[in-house]
Amino acid sequence: MSAFPSGIEQGFATARQIADAVLLEGYVLYPYRASAAKNRLRWQFGVLVPPEYGARGGEHSHQRTECLLEPRGDDDRLAVELRFLRAQRRTVEQTAAIGGFEPVERLELADRVLVPWDEGVEEKVELLLDVKELTGQGVMRPFRLPATAALELVRENGTAVGRLARRREQVDGLLRVTAEELPGPFRALRLTVVVENTSDWTPPRGADREEALPRSLVSAHLLLGLEHGSFLSVTDPPEWARPAVEKCRNEHTWPVLAGPDGGRRVLLSSPIILEDHPQIAPESLGTLYDATEIDEILALRTAALTDQEKREARGTDERAGAVIDLAESMPPEVLERLHGAVRGLREVTGGAAAGEQPWWDPGNDPHVDPEQDRVMVDGTPVGAGSRVVLRPGRRRTDAQDLFLHGRSAVVEAVLHDVDGSVHLAVTVDDDPGADLWRAQGRFRYFQPDEVTPLDGPAPVVEP
Structure with a gap:
């Protein structure tokens, strides 16, 4: 259950459609197999690494979001939802001949092929704050996700043939939320939200990105919502607010309006640059995790994978298996909808009569x-x-x-x-x-x- 008031939660529900696409962008790419070269270097957006590794490797350990908001009344409240993936390292073991289990690089099953893989577990940190408590020192909220380990027995025809070992490393972080009053006749605040990875991990000599990922915040982004007030667009602010917006400093993320029906009570701060009020195409049937492809082409290519390739994809990740099932079950009339869509039509009036120049025909314009x-x-x-x-x-x-x-x-x-x-x-x-x-x-x-x-x-x- 969400800790937010119903009005904010309704706005967040709409924004999460886009936020989920941001969260899982590039999670697993076509052809959806762990063995594919482009699935060996994953998670390129919104990765906040432990600070000491960031100092050595050049990746970021923080995000900074700044925007303007107009609170309504002294009792307005701000909802903050930090969303990210946590890398869960999965290893594969098979039943040993002498009893017990032994690690393997590949476990062949009838319907899938299991291989080592980093799964993405969705995490979130929620805050509900009075706007009036944000000025001055603001609010600082540390959070900790403890290390966990779990084993899952793999059976085939009722017989245990192996097991999956999953482990998550401890991840520590900090949310800092502050606001300052802006001078002028309009009551507006400059809001600053900083997300930091504060994990106290000292990378060993020669540690690479693969070792840092389980201790990182992956695809990190923010949903911000006001109970009564509204946010101002950072992309297209009103003229009176433009000078203040130009002074906003956004680092490794970009805030856009994301409220339902063009509203301004919800803001998405994304590591991928978006426009205000982004939307998922209504023709899209589900997440394909690969925004570099057109849905139609990707669905056709996925359906054309060999049976062995589909087994490998299903064993790579449950989300990859869901894409395979989606492509196989897509009826022709649904696929046709992906071929093209008309977003809007306007009435054509006063068309050009015979021999009359239409608007605008550059070939008949004497000025060009x-x-x-x-x-x-x-x-x-x-x-x-x-x-x-x-x-x-x-x-x-x-x-x-x-x-x-x-x-x-x-x-x-x-x-x-x-x-x-x-x-x-x-x-x-x-x-x-x-x-x-x-x-x-x-x-x-x-x-x-x-x-x-x-x-x-x-x-x-x-x-």
Whole structure:
């Protein structure tokens, strides 16, 4: 049972749909076998390691979330839910011929193949605090998860053929929650929540990440909720709050609004950058743990695994086995829903009559001409035929373009979009496929501030 009031708990219930996706992002990747190379280096987001290991290995031992909130009244309360996975190390033993059990790397069963694996156990720490007690020294709450060990007997046809040994290491942590009043006519607070791994573990010489993970907070993130008040967006704050938001310091996490129906009473602080009010696609049937894949492709690939591969996946983890079962039981009409979805439609009114220019047809707009237009870059007009050096910025969503930094290219066209932005279509020098891309009208696109003119003004192309 939750320790939170019903109003907060209802908001958290909606936000947990996204929070669960954050918690289990990359938990086990296709093809869902422990032997797969990409499942040998797991848990890349929100890992808070013991501080001494962090000092040696470069990983973080804390997260810091800062945001603005507007409490309502002096009796408003803040709910804090820290959620993370705890690595549970599972080893496999088989029944020995002389009695007892002996460790093995693989235990073959009729329906699955058991192998050593780190399972993820969901943990949470909950606080319900009066907002008024957060100012000044604030609230500090240490927590401890003790070490545990358990054995599970494995039977086949009624006979004990082995056992699974599971162990969790002790994990210590600290939650620090403080707030400060902001000056101005609006009553607002800057809230700071720090999550720390305080485990007193001294890593032995040469200790690697695998030894640190069982003592770490994995995929750590926060749900914050107000009983009556509201949070302000860190991504798109109101103008009066923008200067204060810009002073917020978020380290290794990013806060977004996550309340139901666009509400502002719940905030998710995630180690993965999200937008305000993120949502799970309604077509999604369940967690596939692999956000780098499209659900349709992943479901088809999973269903196409061999029987032996499915046995290995089922023996790797219960969650992996659930994905196999989901892919096998998915009816065709459900799979079709994953093929594409229309999120919104708008009525088209006043369509263009015969011979009339539609809105907006750049080919018929006399104000734009991709082959003749020029844009000023560092005082030099750049257009079709100009040679430039590519310097893609960090804001780009296509990481592949970063590999082109410093390469020279030829501008093929200057393009304008409906928002007034300018884009340069280019072909990269020494690209063996440049002629083919040019013939097909396929280019790479950069903004003017991402190129440097190479050889002065562009030649004027005669119409």
